[in-house]
Amino acid sequence: MRLALLQITSSDDPEKNLGLVSQMLHEVKAGGADFAFTPEVTNCISTSRAHQNAVLQTEENDQTLVALSELSAELGLWLSIGSLGLKTQDADGRFANRSFLVNDRGEIVSRYDKIHMFDVEVSSEETYRESDGYRPGQNAVLAETPWGKVGLTICYDVRFPHLHRALAQSGAQIITVPAAFSHVTGAAHWETLLRARAIETGCFVVAAAQTGQHAASRGQKRRTHGHSMVVAPWGKVLADAGDEPGITFVDLDLKEVDKARSRIPALTHDRPFDGP
Numbered sequence: 001m002r003l004a005l006l007q008i009t010s011s012d013d014p015e016k017n018l019g020l021v022s023q024m025l026h027e028v029k030a031g032g033a034d035f036a037f038t039p040e041v042t043n044c045i046s047t048s049r050a051h052q053n054a055v056l057q058t059e060e061n062d063q064t065l066v067a068l069s070e071l072s073a074e075l076g077l078w079l080s081i082g083s084l085g086l087k088t089q090d091a092d093g094r095f096a097n098r099s100f101l102v103n104d105r106g107e108i109v110s111r112y113d114k115i116h117m118f119d120v121e122v123s124s125e126e127t128y129r130e131s132d133g134y135r136p137g138q139n140a141v142l143a144e145t146p147w148g149k150v151g152l153t154i155c156y157d158v159r160f161p162h163l164h165r166a167l168a169q170s171g172a173q174i175i176t177v178p179a180a181f182s183h184v185t186g187a188a189h190w191e192t193l194l195r196a197r198a199i200e201t202g203c204f205v206v207a208a209a210q211t212g213q214h215a216a217s218r219g220q221k222r223r224t225h226g227h228s229m230v231v232a233p234w235g236k237v238l239a240d241a242g243d244e245p246g247i248t249f250v251d252l253d254l255k256e257v258d259k260a261r262s263r264i265p266a267l268t269h270d271r272p273f274d275g276p
């Protein structure tokens with residue numbers, strides 16, 4: 001199975017981002033991949049709630065979702081849309097940060113709403129309150145594909161190992177971690193977190209990432225870490241996309257999942273304990 005990770009610098013203009021991703025998906029197909037992955041908030045990075053209200057749509061009306069699903073069918077590709085910011089029916093007006101898995105016939109086979117919200121003061125100049133704009137999801141999601149089971153997570157979820165463990169113990173062989181990791185925490189933690197999740201779960205971890213300086217023009221600027229990555233179940237980094245936008249192709253051998261798990265069967269060694 002050949003994967004392709006799209007590393008992009010999403011702007012706050014969904015139409016522009018869609019144009020770029022569509023063009024890249026044609027290159028993905030030409031490169032012989034079966035399965036493409038895009039980062040968190042592929043459709044729009046903006047720090048302005050007013051701007052998001054003006055350009056984001058509900059899932060039913062979202063043009064990025066419609067167009068990318070059609071393109072999946074046209075190109076015969078499976079597609080993980082890392083996430084889309086979407087309007088919801090919630091009274092408080094919060095958006096959903098929702099990941100989609102689309103099959104090669106253009107059908108949505110799974111959707112997952114990010115559970116853990118990035119409410120963090122990275123530094124005195126850089127504070128995030130994701131839960132102000134987005135409402136958290138409440139359900140872990142596992143999807144069937146022709147290659148195996150895929151567990152869906154998003155970005156900050158990577159810091160909550162019990163979610164990944166639950167996905168793996170329910171049968172996941174691949175875990176997706178689409179991201180818009182902050183530049184500062186990315187440099188310190190990104191690779192280590194991804195490798196730890198792969199080693200603990202015996203899963204392939206596939207993490208397509210936003211990169212660079214985002215022209216979130218109507219508000220505070222955002223800089224993301226890049227380094228889209230695929231990690232094998234034994235912990236080896238199979239690909240690291242660096243910090244430039246582009247496509248990274250990776251060939252996976254799913255047999256490595258069983259191999260790693262039979263060498264270290266920790267996933268079956270949980271024991272109950274009291275306390276602390």
Ligand SMILES: O=C(O)CNC(=O)[C@H](CS)NC(=O)CCC(=O)C(=O)O
Pocket residue numbers: 040041044045046085097118128129130155156157159180181182185186
């Ligand atoms: O803001 C949006 O539009 C979409 N959401 C994101 O980009 C989110 C919340 S700001 N980013 C993260 O979760 C980064 C986590 C991270 O950097 C870490 O765990 O260190």
